Each structure stands twice: as C-alpha cells, then as structure tokens.
Amino acid sequence: MRKIAIFGPGLLGGSIALKLRALGGWHIGLWARRAAALADLRARGLADLVSSDIEEIACDADLVVLCVPIEAMGALAREIARFIPSRCVVTDVGSVKGCVDAELAPIFAGKCRYVGSHPMAGKAEAGIAAAEAGLFAGTNCIITTPDADVQAFWETLGCRVVTMSAREHDECVALISHLPHLVAGNLVRAVAEKNARAFAVVGPGFRDTTRVASGPPELWTGILQANRAAVLDALDAMLAKLTDFRQTLAQTDNEEQLHQALAEAKQMRDSIWPVPPR
C-alpha cells in the first residue's frame, strides 16, 4: 500500500484522489487548512485520512502532491519539509514551473526528491465539487525533471508524460494555456463593449472559443503574474498576427492571402486534432 498526501485538494487534487480510490492500492491522505474544507472532504469519503495537521499527513508519505495556488506553495513546502521522510517524492500541479522550481527545489534539497509537474487537465468549473476520476484520461502531463516514479504516477492516472525544462514549460504553457485564457477573456469583453445584444444570438463557436474565460479569476491572476515575461512574449506574437491579419483584411484584393492564413491555421490544428474529411 503506497501512501499519497495531497495538499489543498481542489479540482486536480480531488480528481487524483478519486482515481486512486477507484484503482485501489493507495492510502490517501488529504490536507486542508479550513474547518469547512475539512468537513467537506470528510463528507465526500474519498480519503483514508483528512487533517489540517501537516505532520500527520506528511510524516509517512511516499508521494506528496502540492495542489495549493502557486503563491501559497513556498510557505506550505517549508512546513512539509520538516516532517517528510527521505524516501518521499514531492511534486506539485502548479501551472507555472520556473518560479515554483526556484522556490521549492532548495526547500527539499538534501531532504527528498522534488519534481515539478503540470497536468494539462481542467475544465471551467473549479473546486473539489467538479473533480472526477477520469479528468486526466488521455491528457498531457509535463514533468520538469526525468523521474521514473513521478512519470509512472501520472501514467497511472491516464496521462501521457512529456519531460521538458521548467523554462521551456513556461514558454509552452504561456502559448497554449495562458495566452488562450487572456484571449478568451478579452474576446468576451470586446463583444460586451461593442454590442452586448450579440450575446443573445451566440452559437457553439463562441461558447467553445471563450470556454476557458469562466475559470477562477483569482487563480488566473496568480498564473499570469507568475509567468509574466513568457505571457508578454506570447501576447506580442498574437498581437503581431492579428495586426497583420487586419492589414490583409482591409485590402480589397486579399482572397489568396486570407485563404492562405486560414488554411495554414486549419492544417496546424488538424495535425493535433484530426477532423474527419468531407
């Protein structure tokens, strides 16, 4: 029986617990600070141990997963490091890896292994109420150090694991997660400003394009701040593409250029998610 300690279970940590519960063979400890969260976790019956006592949850763990917001990870990690056994592996699910690695690696150095993780799973709903055992099935999970145990853990949950440096991770997620988030949010805001009556006739295209804008603002404010430099670079690339596209659209003889840009985008996206041919 392996022991996992999940700190701050929300959508991701709760989904980990649900999946391991379904698989069996794991002793699951959940840590939360607030009394209401503890009572909720106990009522859900998805763990062997629920506690606000860091020592009680961490002292015998084989695997620790930090699921608290990235701003809160350092302080919590310093507490956990006091009690953790040397055989333990610590990982986290933070959406930004450079700053988290820089803060957490020194805390666990000489005590136990620390490996950064970022499972690319999620949905608009946040919190443990939205957790589901199948959340990770078929999703990508990035780890920032090659580690057979952490890789096997995510594969157990159904992930495909990709190893890349924290720096390259941050550049990639700025492009495929943080930029899409701020683009979706500003798309909603642009429509509202120009003609809010348009909201009355939206279709499935607008629904999907803006889906991520329903994510928790406090979480995303922290993510954008923590990955600011890479997000600014990504946003500049997006602004350049849109500005070029505007120039093309404003010309009268633009059919070939418009078609080429749209066909290029379709080809790139279809290479990731193939669309059945007509």
Added chain:
Amino acid sequence: MRKIAIFGPGLLGGSIALKLRALGGWHIGLWARRAAALADLRARGLADLVSSDIEEIACDADLVVLCVPIEAMGALAREIARFIPSRCVVTDVGSVKGCVDAELAPIFAGKCRYVGSHPMAGKAEAGIAAAEAGLFAGTNCIITTPDADVQAFWETLGCRVVTMSAREHDECVALISHLPHLVAGNLVRAVAEKNARAFAVVGPGFRDTTRVASGPPELWTGILQANRAAVLDALDAMLAKLTDFRQTLAQTDNEEQLHQALAEAKQMRDSIWPVPPR
C-alpha cells in the same frame, strides 16, 4: 404534405433534411450541381427527389432553402426565381445577411417572399457527411424580417428564433462568430511561430479555444470578405482590449486590474452559460 427544396445541402442543408425526414410530413427535394454530389445524396436516401434540374426542384416548392456559399447565391437565385410558385417562401442560411439581402431581395421581389435566415449551428466538420438531425436543437437562429412561416420552420427544427435587421445581424455575428474564427486561427499561427513544440503538450483549453479554426478556409474567406467592415470594427475592439491588457500585465503592481478584467470576463460569460458554483 409540405414541399421543401434545399439547394446545395452540406452540413446545414443535410441536417435540415435529416430532421424533417425524422419528423415526417415533408416532401424533401435536394438540388446539387455535380454528378458525384447527386450520387452521394441519392445513396444517403434522405430525400424524396434529388436532381440537378433547378426547375424540377423549385417549381412546386412551398419553401426554398439556399445552402450554397454566399458568393454563389445570386446566380442560383436568379435561376430559381424563373420557376418558383408565388406561394413559396425563400430563405437562405448564409453567415452574412446584408450583402445577401441586398442581392436576393430584388431577385424575388414581386415573385414570392424572401426572408434571410442564419442558424447559429455548426461544428468543425463540414459537408453532408457531418450532418445530423439534432444539429439545430437548442441553437439560436436569426431571421432578418419578421415572418411567421419561416420562424415556425426553424422552431420545428429545434431553434430559438431571434429577429434582427440584416445590418445588426452582421455586426453581431462579426463579434460572436467571425472575430472568434480569426482569433482562433491566429492563435494557432502565433503558437506555431513562437514554439511549435508547445503543440505536443496542449490540453483541453487550447483544443476548445481553437476548435473553430478547423472550419473550411474557402467558406471562411468568403464570409470575412462579405462582412469585411463589421469584422474590421470587431477586430479593432479586440486589438484595443488586448493592447490594454498587455499594458496592465507589463506593470508590476497590477493584481487588482488583472483580477478585475478576468472577473469581468467570467461574469459576462457565466451570464450566458452558467458554471456550477464551487
């Protein structure tokens, strides 16, 4: 038994035929030009009559639905108008209404009623192979002239009908359909240019945000050209929001402003598609 004539059935026209077939009570005529398309339509068995003869399909129709690309509508409408009975109502499913209304209304004036329609239904796959009877269920359909028959027709298919002028339609769809399309496409292109390795770690957020970019480039080139002025206005509003957001993100003391922008976007989107509370 009412007679419907669908010209150029693809995803939308095919889905209309499938739904009416399931409901019963309709004689369904399908028109296509090419021999291969006619053979395919016949093989699917979703119509009472399949023909490339405009007169044969149009001469006894109670309702004509034009589903060809907007560039092709004028020429086809002039042919149809030669054979159409005066009791007939003509509508279309074009994604832009100003230019279509301007072209089609004079062609049918004094011959029969013409009412522009735009069902806000779709998916990334195009063509009749992707058609499904439930495509319109719960979707919005805009009509550009109040008309009880056309309204009842779309409601039969499961649509919620909204009436607005062709001009307001074009402004609204520029915002909630055409702008999202070019934003999604340019998001894919920006990522590819900055770091194509990011495509290897995409998650469900990027998948949904870019879904519409897999639509047919030839169709979307025509749509963007036909609604150019309104799309340029919408794109300028988007560029202004993104430029403002960039300025905020580049500052150090930006937590409150970032949170406010993201919370505003979430609130607006949740007002359309509510997200269960945490």
